[in-house]
Each structure stands twice: as structure tokens, then as C-alpha cells.
Amino acid sequence: MKTVKSAAPSTDNRWRIVDAAMRRLGFQPHALIETLHVTQETFGFLDEDALRYIAATLGVPLSQVYGVATFYRAFTLKPKGAHHTCVVCTGTACHLKGLPEILAALEAELGLSPGGSTPDGKAALMTARCLASCGLAPAAVFDGKMVGNLTSATALKRIRQWVEHES
Numbered sequence: 527m528k529t530v531k532s533a534a535p536s537t538d539n540r541w542r543i544v545d546a547a548m549r550r551l552g553f554q555p556h557a558l559i560e561t562l563h564v565t566q567e568t569f570g571f572l573d574e575d576a577l578r579y580i581a582a583t584l585g586v587p588l589s590q591v592y593g594v595a596t597f598y599r600a601f602t603l604k605p606k607g608a609h610h611t612c613v614v615c616t617g618t619a620c621h622l623k624g625l626p627e628i629l630a631a632l633e634a635e636l637g638l639s640p641g642g643s644t645p646d647g648k649a650a651l652m653t654a655r656c657l658a659s660c661g662l663a664p665a666a667v668f669d670g671k672m673v674g675n676l677t678s679a680t681a682l683k684r685i686r687q688w689v690e691h692e693s
């Protein structure tokens with residue numbers, strides 16, 4: 527019988543509810559969406575530790591978990607409220623391949639910093655420690671779509687499109 531493979535992010539008893547759901551679903555990758563629903567219902571939102579735990583336990587790539595969690599409006603990642611979400615990877619490979627310049631450009635051009643939103647609240651910027659796509663560094667997930675070899679220009683263009691086209 528399969529068991530939970532990795533330790534829960536904290537000793538919070540609410541993780542037992544999530545573990546029970548994953549167990550009921552056989553710890554299979556196809557349990558991802560339902561597990562995310564249960565986690566959100568239990569905690570009220572999804573954060574990086576939760577996504578990492580679910581990815582490790584179900585054997586789903588972290589980039590895919592971020593993709594699903596940011597694609598469906600039903601899921602709420604911190605920070606709340608933004609319609610669009612960009613998750614940039616702050617892992618070593620991405621850092622060395624130019625992430626600091628990208629973050630500086632987002633801050634300077636759009637007033638967007640990690641953990642925050644654009645001044646109009648339409649786009650939020652989050653960080654992940656590693657999206658497990660280091661060969662594509664620097665990498666980010668834009669509303670569920672993994673983008674590799676990211677540049678400042680590409681990141682600015684994608685986020686400007688969200689801000690300008692969102693009514």
C-alpha cells in the first residue's frame with residue numbers, strides 16, 4: 527500500500543485532511559486537481575510549501591503543479607486578488623542566468639516586486655525556489671504556462687499584455 531512519501535510542510539493537523547484525500551485517490555498524478563481543491567478548502571489558499579508538498583507526494587513536476595494552480599481561477603495563490611499570476615523561479619540556475627535583471631526591470635517598469643501586484647492589482651508576482659526546469663533557466667510560469675529562457679523584454683511584454691487587455 528502506498529503511503530505519504532514526504533513530510534507535510536508543518537505539524538498543522540489540517541495536513542491530515544490533505545493526506546487523507548491523497549491517500550483516498552491513491553497518490554496518483556491524476557489526483558492533482560482534487561488535491562489542490564481539498565488543500566484550498568482546508569487552508570483558504572495555496573502557497574509554495576503546499577504546492578511543493580503536493581508535487582512531491584503525487585510525483586507531479588512542480589512546474590505542472592504551478593501551472594494548474596495558476597491556470598484555474600478556482601485556486602487562490604498568495605497574494606490574493608490579482609487576475610493574472612507570474613511565478614518566477616529564484617533558484618540558483620535562474621538567478622545565475624539573469625533573474626536579478628528581470629526582477630529589476632519588472633520593478634522599474636511596472637512597479638511589480640515579488641509578493642506584490644501591479645498598482646492596478648491586475649497582475650501578481652510570486653516566486654518559487656526552483657520550478658524543476660533548470661535547463662530552461664531563467665524560467666517562470668505565466669498564468670499556467672511555463673516560459674523558459676526568459677528575458678526582461680519577454681517578461682515585460684507578457685505582463686503588459688495582461689494589464690492592457692484586462693478591463
Ligand code: FES
Pocket residue numbers: 615616617618619620621655656657658659660661663664665
Ligand atoms: S533554478 Fe530555476 S528552474 Fe531550477
